[in-house]
Amino acid sequence: MVVRALRDEGVKYIYGYPGGALLHVYDAIFQQDEVQHILVRHEQAATHMADAYARATGKAGVALVTSGPGATNAVTGIATAYMDSIPMVVITGQVMSHLVGEDAFQETDMMGISRPIVKHNFSVSHAEEIPTVIKKAFHIAQTGRPGPVVVDIPKDMTTPTERFEYEYPKSVKLRSYNPISRGHSGQIKKATDLLLAARRPVIYAGGGVIMGEASNELTELAKLLNYPVTCTLMGLGAYPGTDRQSLGMLGMHGSYEANMAMHHSDLILCVGARFDDRVTNGVDKFCPTAKIIHIDIDPASISKTVKADIPIVGPAQGVLTEMLELVAGSKKHPDESALKAWWEQIDEWRARHGGRYSTDDSELMKPQQVIEMLSKVTNGDAYVCSDVGQHQMFAAQYYKFNKPNRWINSGGLGTMGFGLPAAMGVKLNFPDADVACVTGEGSIQMNIQELSTCKQYDLPVKIINLNNQSLGMVRQWQDMNYESRHSHSYMKSLPDFIKLAEAYGHVGMKVEKYEDLEAAMREAFALKDRLVFMDIYVDPFEHVYPMQVARGSMRDMWLNKTERT
Amino acid sequence: MRHIISVLLENEPGALSRVVGLFSQRNYNIESLTVAPTDDATLSRLTVTTIGDDRVIEQITKHLNKLIDVVKVVDLTEGDHIERELMMIKLKASGATRAEIKRTADIFRGQIIDVTPTTYTVQLIGASDKLDAFISALGATSIMEVVRSGVSGIARGEKTLSL
Structure with a gap:
């Protein structure tokens, strides 16, 4: 019944x-071949593969793990998705x-x-409820603010000799769960008025734009208004990089x-987006002159850390579509001279730093150069699945994502070991696409056993290992x-x-x-x-900049090893 | 500020642990907690008293609403309401104090529900501060054991918390 339900869920x-x-x-x-099973080498990888499939497609991925250690190994992956x-x-x-409850073998x-760590x-507790429970699990996972759902099934619920009527429900209704639809x-209306009256506006887009399939609407709105857009780590690709x-990523x-x-x-x-601590820096000093409009599907995300002046609870796509109509039909227009001055100011900031880094202080390659080369070789069109650390930040800064769902990384939990299984999950579902795993010698070793799974299922991902022979981000903080x-x-070793x-x-x-880099990379992708x-091999002493000064405001940053704002 | 939050909850295994887990996970405070089934066997009613500023209380109600097993949430302290708590208190009652305890219990409209030659057990129902006042009126010396139910609350007038 479990496998049939999964099949009927598509x-x-x-x-x-x-x-x-x-x-x-x-x-x-x-005994069937409609639902294909991929055997990983560690359960954590199974959850990351399912997770990456979801990040690339918006549909729920499915992982299957046994009780006890199988389940506990999956915990990191569930928390990552959550x-x-x-x-x-x-x-x-x-x-x-x-x-259950008797400390049986492999019981947790x-x-x-x-x-x-689940939605x-x-x-x-009754075998006949399996189809309904699985339908509910998909329904809850994929609607509202999405999230992981765990279905725990005791072994005796799947005994093949006990047979039940099977019917997979077309839809389910839960009286206590009604996600907001608009x-x-x-x-x-109020928000649109405020938006049109702004003199120094910024659009701050997060992962909700990507998961809410609202990139087109967001891009259209920004274009119509000629307003600058910055994306969070999770939102990269929501607006063409x-x-x-595009101002690139914001935050730390x-x-x-x-x-x-x-x-x-x-x-x-x-x-x-959710005004995460890695975005706001010191909350008390956050954007002192800004009014805030906050659109989110989850009411609990609004005014959690930063108070919203105009909260709007609803799906990004629907809300932005309504805003677009209001803006297009409005007699009011943004103040052109104010906007012109604002853009001049932004261009001046851009000219001052603009993501420059020095290549003079080391014989070795700079990690930034590798990411820029990756962007060039793949025409900014690859699925980039990242691990966690300096390489992740370099990839976020220097790979220019023009499409949503292409940047696959563990943002909230920061899970090392995510990159390779994520790349596998994407490659399996998009066999013709270029899929890169940007990683470091630290992160890659956290799930390196999956190289074996890649062989078994023929998953030709490209691993870009930025080897600086140290845990770069930890080392940067120690510096x-x-x-x-x-x-x-x-x-060592x-x-x-x-x-x-x-x-x-x-x-x-x-x-x-x-x-040698360009030729090698072209050969690899060929x-x-x-x-x-x-x-x-990259410069082990390189740091990620800009870096916000702890507990300061958004504008307090180190720009390189010696200069700060 | 102290708030009384009432929750209608699916009467399912594990539902209570989700509510309690939410409070500990997000560092919210629980002053008291009561839970029991309602006239509808599929629903439990849970009352939690908590302390927090407006921002915290707003987050608590929003997060409670997000739990799949939670059907409805209301902050009773936002409107007129009645709160009651039941206390049973076992007291050393011999010699001169015996009559004094009886008098104090009468003043607070408490009932003596168990008697031995040396003890009284008093039952008292009221708002939490009345129960607190009774305890301080007695003085700590004679108290042997205290058990309180935690707060239950209901809105005044026609307002109801139901499906």
Whole structure:
């Protein structure tokens, strides 16, 4: 019934790892070929694959893990999806119901463990309710503010000899769950008036624009108004990164112009973002002259950290469409001279920093150069799946995303080990697309066993390993705040990644000189059917800049190792 | 400020733990908590008293509403309401104090519900501050045990919390 329900939900791939509590389910998987199962090497990878599929498509990914250690290994992946509001259904096996609570072999209380990191969880107590529970799980995961849902199924609920009437519900209704389907018209009207009266506006777009499939509406609105747009780490791609009106990312490692524009603005239109601490810096000093319009599907995200002047609860797409109509039909227009002056100011900021970095202080390649090359070689069109650390920030800053759903990274939880399984999940579902895993020698080793899964299922992703032989982000903080005492941020005894890749049956490439980079990268992407592990040696002393000064305002930034605003 | 928040909850296993978990996870405070089924067997009613400023209370009600098992939420302290709490208090009652306890219990309209030669158990129903006042009127020396139900509340007038 589990497999049939997944089939009827239209699931093509599930990612998982078998175990005692799931043997009945795995037997059912064996006897059909509509739902294909991908066997990972560690359950965490299964959840990240499902998660990345969701990030790239907007539809819930499905992971299947056994009870006990299988379920606990999946916890990091569930929390990763939860923090970034990613729809996912995770089916966990459970010991037989009569053994629950008796500390049986491979028993853990997955309902209890997962509770704080799921949108909802279900425990199946009657086999006949499996189809309805699975339908509800998808419904909850994919509607409203999306999120992961866990379905815990005791082994005896899947006994094949016990047979029940099967019917997969077309839809489900829950009396206590009614996600908002449209924004309040009065609020939208008020917001539009404020928007048109702004003299120094900024549009601040988050992951909600991407998950809410509102990139087109957002782009159209920004174009119509000629207002600048900055995206959060999760929102990259919501607005074309190469467009003149794009200020790039904002926040801790945001661009100089984005952070300056936010600080000096008189109106912020926030769409699908949540004023996270990595964006606002010191909340008490946040954008002192700005009025705030906040559009979000989740009422609890509004006025959580920063008070909104005009809150609008609703789906980004619908609200922006209504705003577009109001703006297009309005007799009022933004003050042209004020807007012109605002753009001049922004262009001046842009000219002052504009993402420059120095290449003179080291013989070695700069990580920024590698990302810029990746952007060039793939025409800014690849799916870039990132791990967590300096390389993630460099990728966010220097890869210019022109389309939504192409930037796949663990933003909220910051999960090292996310990149490779994420790239696998994307490649499997988009076999013709270029899929890069931007990683570092620290992160890649957290799920490196998946090179084996890549071989089994022929997943030719390109691994861009920015090898600086240290845990770069930790080291940067130690340089800046701990007088360069590099406590455990240095990795001795790194493996020979080339040999390692070859041992798993893949291609390894070592690049040490910038002159060789372009040719090597082009060669790697030309090898369409092979996984290439590019081990690229970069300057280990490079820092990510700009970097906001802790507890300061948006405009307080280090611009390089010696200069600050 | 102290708030009394009433919640209608699906009468499902684990529903209570979601509510309690939310409070600990987000660092909200629980002063008291009561929960019991209602006339509709599929619903439980939960009353929680908590302390927080307006921003915190707004977040609490929003997050409670987000829980899938929560059907309805109301902050009773936003309008006219009645609150009651039940207390049973066991007191050392011998010699001269015995009569004094009886008198104090009468003043507070408490009932003596268990008697031994050396103890009284008094039942008292009222708002929490009345219960507090009774305890301080007694003085700590004679108190052997206190059990309080936590606050239950209901809105005045026609307003109801129902489906």
